[in-house]
Each structure stands twice: as C-alpha cells, then as structure tokens.
Amino acid sequence: MEKNELPADVAAMWRLREPPRRGPKPSLTLDDIVRAAIELADAEDLAAVSMARVAERLGNSTMALYRHVKSKDELLVIMSDAALERPEPMPADVDWRTGLTFWADGVLTAIRKHKWYAKLPISGPPAGPNNLAWFDSALGALKDTGLPEPAKVGVVMGLITYVQGEIRVAFDLAAGYAEDPSAFTQFGSTLARVVDPRVYPAVSRLVEAGVFDEVGSFEEDNEADFDFGLQLYLDGVAAFIERVKRG
Amino acid sequence: MEKNELPADVAAMWRLREPPRRGPKPSLTLDDIVRAAIELADAEDLAAVSMARVAERLGNSTMALYRHVKSKDELLVIMSDAALERPEPMPADVDWRTGLTFWADGVLTAIRKHKWYAKLPISGPPAGPNNLAWFDSALGALKDTGLPEPAKVGVVMGLITYVQGEIRVAFDLAAGYAEDPSAFTQFGSTLARVVDPRVYPAVSRLVEAGVFDEVGSFEEDNEADFDFGLQLYLDGVAAFIERVKRG
DNA sequence: TGTAACTGCGTATTAGATACGCTAAATAGC
DNA sequence: GCTATTTAGCGTATCTAATACGCAGTTACA
Numbered sequence: 001m002e003k004n005e006l007p008a009d010v011a012a013m014w015r016l017r018e019p020p021r022r023g024p025k026p027s028l029t030l031d032d033i034v035r036a037a038i039e040l041a042d043a044e045d046l047a048a049v050s051m052a053r054v055a056e057r058l059g060n061s062t063m064a065l066y067r068h069v070k071s072k073d074e075l076l077v078i079m080s081d082a083a084l085e086r087p088e089p090m091p092a093d094v095d096w097r098t099g100l101t102f103w104a105d106g107v108l109t110a111i112r113k114h115k116w117y118a119k120l121p122i123s124g125p126p127a128g129p130n131n132l133a134w135f136d137s138a139l140g141a142l143k144d145t146g147l148p149e150p151a152k153v154g155v156v157m158g159l160i161t162y163v164q165g166e167i168r169v170a171f172d173l174a175a176g177y178a179e180d181p182s183a184f185t186q187f188g189s190t191l192a193r194v195v196d197p198r199v200y201p202a203v204s205r206l207v208e209a210g211v212f213d214e215v216g217s218f219e220e221d222n223e224a225d226f227d228f229g230l231q232l233y234l235d236g237v238a239a240f241i242e243r244v245k246r247g
Numbered sequence: 248m249e250k251n252e253l254p255a256d257v258a259a260m261w262r263l264r265e266p267p268r269r270g271p272k273p274s275l276t277l278d279d280i281v282r283a284a285i286e287l288a289d290a291e292d293l294a295a296v297s298m299a300r301v302a303e304r305l306g307n308s309t310m311a312l313y314r315h316v317k318s319k320d321e322l323l324v325i326m327s328d329a330a331l332e333r334p335e336p337m338p339a340d341v342d343w344r345t346g347l348t349f350w351a352d353g354v355l356t357a358i359r360k361h362k363w364y365a366k367l368p369i370s371g372p373p374a375g376p377n378n379l380a381w382f383d384s385a386l387g388a389l390k391d392t393g394l395p396e397p398a399k400v401g402v403v404m405g406l407i408t409y410v411q412g413e414i415r416v417a418f419d420l421a422a423g424y425a426e427d428p429s430a431f432t433q434f435g436s437t438l439a440r441v442v443d444p445r446v447y448p449a450v451s452r453l454v455e456a457g458v459f460d461e462v463g464s465f466e467e468d469n470e471a472d473f474d475f476g477l478q479l480y481l482d483g484v485a486a487f488i489e490r491v492k493r494g
Numbered sequence: 495t496g497t498a499a500c501t502g503c504g505t506a507t508t509a510g511a512t513a514c515g516c517t518a519a520a521t522a523g524c
Numbered sequence: 525g526c527t528a529t530t531t532a533g534c535g536t537a538t539c540t541a542a543t544a545c546g547c548a549g550t551t552a553c554a
Contacts, residue, residue, distance in 0.1 A: 006437060007430045014441055023531025024519040050510060061534045063512080068532095072511065119368055121419055125434050132438075132447055139449035149456045158409075158476025165412025172368055183254045183374075190253060190374060194261055200379055202386035209396045229405025235486050236479030270500020271550040297541060308503045310543080319542065 009077045013128040030068045034082050046116035081128025083114040087137045097234055099141030107163050118171035145241050155237055170222045177218050188212030256324045260375040277315045281329050293363035328375025330361040334384040346388030354410050365418035392488050402484055417469045424465050435459030
C-alpha cells in the first residue's frame with residue numbers, strides 16, 4: 001500500500017516508470033508517441049488519432065505503441081496533460097485580479113493551439129504535472145489576499161469551472177462553426193422561423209430586438225463574452241475577499 | 248434560400264419533417280429511437296449506445312434506424328436536446344437572483360439524470376427546443392433588472408458557461424470516481440509524493456495544510472463548490488446590475 | 495391499376511482497438 | 525564468455541461498430 005500505488009496513467013504522466021534494465025533498447029519513447037499523437041490531432045482532429053495513424057507517423061507498427069501505453073484511453077489522458085504545456089510564469093508583483101485574468105487568458109491561449117482538447121473526456125482529478133502547474137499558478141495569484149487556503153481552492157475551482165465551460169462551449173461551437181458556418185449565420189432567421197413568442201417569450205424579444213442579426217466575428221464575440229463573464233466572476237471574488245478581510 | 252434551409256439535425260429536433268404521404272406506415276418514429284437511445288445511455292452509458300443496441304431494444308434491425316436519422320452523430324445531437332427536457336416553470340415573483348439560482352440547480356438536476364450528457368460533443372448553437380426553453384427561462388429571470396437585452400444575453404451566457412463547466416468538470420470527475428475511487432481517495436498522498444515544493448509552491452502549501460486529506464462525500468463537496476462559485480458570479484452580476492441602474 | 499415514394503432489412507465493406515504469441519536484442523549472473 | 529531472463533517490435537487474428545447499397549413489400553395518388 002505504499003510503494004507504487006499510483007494509477008498507471010498518473011505514473012506515466014509523471015514519467016515515473018523506471019527504465020527497464022534488460023531487453024532491447026526501445027526505439028520509441030512515450031514522449032515520441034504523445035508528440036506524434038498531438039501533432040496528428042493538431043493537424044487534423046481528434047478523430048484522426050488512431051493507434052494506426054500515430055504509429056504510421058512514427059514509422060512503427062500499430063502494436064508497438066502498446067508497449068508504451070496501456071490503451072488508447074491512457075494515451076488520451078497523457079495527451080491532455082501534455083497539451084497544456086507549462087503556464088507562463090506569472091508576472092511579478094501583480095495583484096490577484098490581474099494575475100487571475102492573465103491566468104485565464106493563458107489557459108485559453110494554450111488550448112487554442114489544441115482545439116481537440118475540448119473533446120477529450122476528463123476522467124480524473126488534475127493529476128498531471130502540467131495541469132498541476134496551472135493549478136499552482138492560479139493559487140499563487142491569490143497568495144496575498146489573506147484568504148484561508150480552502151477558500152483559495154474554492155475561488156480557483158470556480159475559475160477553473162468557468163474556464164472549462166468556456167472551453168467546452170466556445171471551442172465546440174467553433175468546431176461546429178468551422179464545419180458549417182451557415183448554421184450560425186442563419187441562426188437568427190432559424191430562430192425567427194421556429195420561435196413561438198408564447199413558448200419562448202424572452203428569446204422572442206431578443207429576436208425582435210435584432211440581437212442575433214449582426215453576427216460579428218465569431219471568435220471576437222466569444223472572446224468578449226468570455227471576458228465579460230470572467231470579470232463578473234472576479235467582481236464577486238473581490239467582494240468575497242473584502243468580506244473576509246473585514247472578518 | 249427561404250424554404251427549408253434548416254440544418255437537418257435542427258429540423259429533426261423540432262420535428263419539422265413533413266410526414267411522408269406514400270409508402271408503408273413507419274413502424275418506428277424518431278421519438279422511439281431517441282427514447283430508446285436515452286434509456287440505454289441511462290442504464291449503461293454512452294459507450295453502450297450503438298446503433299445495433301438501440302435497434303435491438305426496439306425490436307428492429309440496425310439499418311432501420313437510418314431511415315429516421317442520418318447518422319449516429321445526428322442521433323446524439325437530438326439526444327442531447329431531448330435529455331434536457333423542459334425546465335420547470337420559474338416560480339412567480341422571484342427576484343432575478345433567486346431565479347437564476349433556481350435555474351442553475353434545475354439544469355444540474357436535469358443533467359444528473361443523464362450523466363452521459365457531459366460526454367456529448369456540442370456541435371452547434373443551442374438550437375433545439377429544450378435547449379432554447381432553458382435559455383428562455385434564464386433570460387426571463389432577468390426581466391425586471393432593467394438590463395438592456397444584449398447585457399442580459401451576456402449575463403446568461405456567462406452563467407451557461409459556468410454551468411457547462413460544472414457539467415464537464417464535476418460529471419466527468421464523478422464518472423472517473425465511480426470507476427476508480429482510489430485515484431481520488433489517494434489523491435492527497437499522490438500529490439504528497441509527487442509535488443516538489445520548489446516547482447509547486449502553492450499546491451505544496453495546500454498539501455501541508457491538509458486540504459486534501461478529508462475527502463468528504465464526493466458529491467457533496469462538488470455541490471458546495473458549485474454553489475460557492477455560482478454565488479460569487481451572481482455577486483458580480485448584482486454589482487453589474489447596480490452599475491447599469493446608476494447609469 | 496400502375497407507379498412513385500417509402501419503409502424495413504439482409505449483406506458487405508471498412509475502420510479501428512487490441513489480445514496473443516513469436517523473434518530478436520540486451521543484460522545479469524554464473 | 526555463456527545462458528537465462530526480460531523486454532521491444534510486430535504480424536496475425538478477433539471483435540465491435542458504422543454505414544453504403546440494393547431488394548422486397550407497402551401505400552397514396554394519378
């Protein structure tokens with residue numbers, strides 16, 4: 001119950017597997033595999049990541065990969081941590097609010113490089129080294145707030161939740177948009193045709209107010225919405241910090 | 248450019264397909280298929296939903312389904328809307344804050360019945376009738392705030408983002424927990440073993456403070472975290488509403 | 495009544511994950 | 525050095541799933 005109870009994928013992410021003493025030199029490393037898989041996902045998409053395609057990219061056979069990962073799912077878990085890379089170090093001497101805004105933008109920037117991230121299932125706590133580094137970075141931003149540790153965790157969890165929501169909503173939408181923009185540009189007129197004011201009074205009001213008419217740049221709109229919601233959340237955090245300070 | 252430019256899946260969700268005049272009476276309806284698929288996903292999980300299993304459940308052949316849905320993906324999209332069902336009507340005369348809290352709890356309650364929801368890809372704007380009803384309900388809660396329509400949309404989008412984040416994070420985690428609780432109960436000691444204080448100073452502080460030691464009920468912890476973050480967000484919204492009122 | 499528009503379905507194809515076992519390489523211990 | 529052991533790569537086989545295609549029987553309309 002003490003030595004190596006770590007789940008296999010966690011151990012793999014931290015590269016804790018002791019290198020074998022015997023046997024042929026591996027011609028392939030876990031890093032190679034993960035890198036190839038990420039490149040493939042970046043270049044095409046997550047659906048293109050099959051064990052066969054990854055192996056092909058490495059000039060190996062499909063089954064060779066299974067010497068390094070237990071299953072495709074394990075590979076995906078490791079990819080999800082690797083894709084985040086390390087957070088850029090927080091600029092020194094920034095207040096917590098600037099810090100968390102910087103952090104949130106950083107997460108989105110990191111993930112924007114790997115749009116498939118949103119489609120990955122999360123199957124455990126953020127136990128990979130990169131994930132943990134991001135977690136640490138956000139916590140660090142709250143260092144001087146005077147909040148007790150569990151409260152910091154709560155604030156950061158809320159932020160993570162919000163950011164994950166953005167990742168899910170915005171990135172999936174963007175993928176859908178890329179696939180069929182007309183579904184979006186016509187969203188307003190679709191609604192107009194389908195929305196009964198008696199059933200959907202509030203949406204109906206929006207349609208009449210023309211809120212859906214100017215679509216704008218999809219990405220910019222999303223960015224603006226994200227920032228707006230983020231600042232609302234941080235306003236709430238600010239009030240909370242004040243409350244705690246006053247006791 | 249006017250008649251029926253609706254994307255196929257949207258049309259399907261709204262049941263806009265005109266019933267065919269000729270040919271044999273369908274022995275199968277889209278509703279049957281969606282219901283069967285949802286039952287299957289509820290009883291087992293999303294991975295169990297294959298066209299073959301759904302058809303089997305209906306006493307039909309696999310290929311019969313394809314007369315009613317274009318592809319499995321289309322079925323999943325329709326399922327995702329159907330799973331939400333209709334929101335419970337908002338209690339009359341509640342203030343916006345109570346309304347939005349009620350709303351958020353309602354979403355989670357609805358989705359808790361269908362844990363597979365978190366694993367579904369979202370591939371377009373919320374264009375299904377149930378999705379739209381939820382959207383409408385949240386907007387309606389802001390009716391008396393005096394916010395301009397686009398600001399209401401912003402507030403609701405932020406809320407949706409947060410709730411979707413919760414769905415992604417908490418539900419995926421719960422699934423992971425169900426599968427392998429030890430990964431979670433040992434999370435603290437895992438961290439302790441792996442966390443270098445120089446690399447992860449803030450997390451290291453948490454570990455030392457024992458924050459991860461008492462695990463508590465997984466579900467309860469999550470619920471509490473969700474509410475905490477939600478209230479922070481709503482605090483921000485309250486401040487925003489005040490700001491707008493003052494001009 | 496013939497025919498066009500359908501439905502359900504059997505069959506076949508394709509893609510993908512992965513179990514199994516073989517062969518050859520590298521090392522540890524003699 | 526020699527041999528047993530451990531391990532890497534890989535060929536083959538299996539299993540599951542999605543789905544294209546075309547046939548046969550069914551029904552409304554001309």
